[in-house]
Amino acid sequence: MPIHEKSLIRPENLKTHDELVIDGVDVSGHWSTFIESRVVSDYNEDLQDEIAALPGGEQIHRCWQCGSCTNSCTVNAINEDFNPRYWIYLIRMGMESELLRDKDIIWQCVSCNKCTYACPRDVFPEGVMKATAHWLERKGHTDKSPSMHFDEVFTDQIVRTGKIEESRTIRGFFKRTGQSLMQPWMIEMVKRMLRGLPIGLLTRMGLATVVAPKTRGWSAASAAMQEYIDEQHKKQEQALSS
C-alpha cells in the first residue's frame, strides 16, 4: 500500500529537531527534518462506489492518474490545493479522512471542462468534482455550498416556470445565503446597467421581475420533472446508505 507523497509533506507531519545527535553525529537543523510515521487504517471501501452512484461520478474507475486534469485545471492555477487528480486517487483508495481535509474547496470547480478536454481516459473529472461535492453534502460533511444553493434556486425556477428571470434568481440566491444585495459593486453595476436602458426595455424587464416569464402549458412538464428529480434522489439515497 503506497503512502501518498502529499500526506507526508503536510506541515503537521513534519518534525524538526533543534538538537539531535545520532551515533555521535549532529543531525539537528532544518536539513534533517523527520516525518512523523503514521498508519492509515480507516479506509472507506465503499467510497468509490458511492461517488460513482451520484451523477457525474460514473466513470471515476477509469482514472489511471496521469494528472492531465490537475495540470489543465483553471482553479488549480489560482489555488494549488485544488487538486482533482489527488482527490480521485483518494476516492479510489478509499482514503476518506484525507479527502475530508479539502472538503471546503471541492465545490469550487468552475465547470470549465478543461479537464474533460484533456483527460485521455474519459473520466469526466468535472462530473467527478460535482459528484464529490454532492457526496460531501449528502453525507453531512459540509453544509450546502453557495454553488449548490444557486443550482437549487435556479433549477427550481425552471421546473416551475420553464424559464429563468435573472433578477428573481439573484434575489432568491442572496436571500437564501443571507447576503445583502446592497454591496457597493452590485449597486455600481445596476447603476451602470440602468443608465443606458431604453424606457421600453426597462419597462419590460421591470415587469418581468413582478410577473415571471413562463413557458406556456408547462404544468405537465413541470410535474414530470419534479417526479423524476424525487425518484433519482431516492435512488441515490439508497446507494449512499447501503
Next chain:
Amino acid sequence: MTKKDKYQKVAYYPGCALEGTGHSYNRSTKAVGKALGLDLVEVKNWNCCGAMEVKNIDPKLQTYLSSRVMSVAANEMDMDVVMAPCNGCYHNLKKAEYDLKHDPESVDVVDKLSKKAGHKTYESGQVETIHALDWIKDTIGEEGLKERVKNSLSGIKVANYYGCMYTRPRHIFPEKDQGPGSESTSNPHFMDDLLAAAGAENVEFPLKTACCGGAHTLSDSDTSTKLVLNILKAAKLAGADVIATECPTCHSGLEMHQIRAEKVLGETVDIKILYFTQLLGMALGLKPRKVGVHENVSDSMGFVREHGLA
C-alpha cells in the same frame, strides 16, 4: 444542400439570458441577420436549456430541457437548423444531441418525460444546432462580409474571447477539428475570421478559451473576479482596445467583475467589451444604438464614436 443554403432560414433560440442581461446581444444578432438578409424564426414557446445549473441537479434533466427546444423546432415548426447565439444554450443543445445519439439511458429518460409533458420526443438527427458564428461564417463568409462592409473596423484592436462552452468538451462538437474550413477546439478562429473581414486588427490573445468563472459568478465571486482580471489584463497586455464576446454569460461576467475588481480590489483595467455582433453590425453600417451599444453595462459609446462607427 450546402450549409450556405441550409442556414438562410434558421430557428432562432435566444434563450433566457438574451431576454435579460444579454438583451444587447439579442438586439444586435437580430439586426445583423436583417442587414445580411438572413431569416430568423424564433422557436415557439421555448424553455430554458438548463444553463450551467440543472446538470448539477441531474444531467439527464438538462438533456430533456434542451431536447424539448429541438423537438419544438423540428416537430412543431418543421425546421432543420437551430441557431443559438448563447454559448450555454449552444453547448447544451449539442450535448443533448450527443447524449441522445450515444446513450440509451438518456433516450429513455427524455422519452418518458416528453410523453408525460405531452409533446413529441426529440430524436437525434432531427435538427442541426449551430452557433451565431457558424451561421454568419457559412452563409455570408469573409468574402461576402468584405463586400458589405460600410464602416471598416480598421484601427480597432480586438481580442477575441470564446470562453469555455463553445469548444469544450470536444466530443460534443463532432464537426469541429475537421481540417481546413472547420472550427478548431484548441484555437478557435471563426470570430477572428469574421471581424478581420470587417477590417478589425486581431491581437494574439492566449486566453481565447480561458474560463471567466461564469458558473460561480455569484456563488464564488472572488474566484470569478480573479479569473476575469486575468482575462482583462492579458487582453490589455496583448494590445487590445476591445474584447469581442460571443456569449452573454461571459460578456456579463467580464462586465460585472471588471466593476467588482474596481470596487473590491481597487484594480481598474480600461478595456472595452462588445459582442462580436455589435462590432459586425456597426461595420455593416448600423448605428451603435441599433446594435444596443448604449445598453451594455460597460460604456463604449465614446469609443465607437472616436472610431467613426457612430
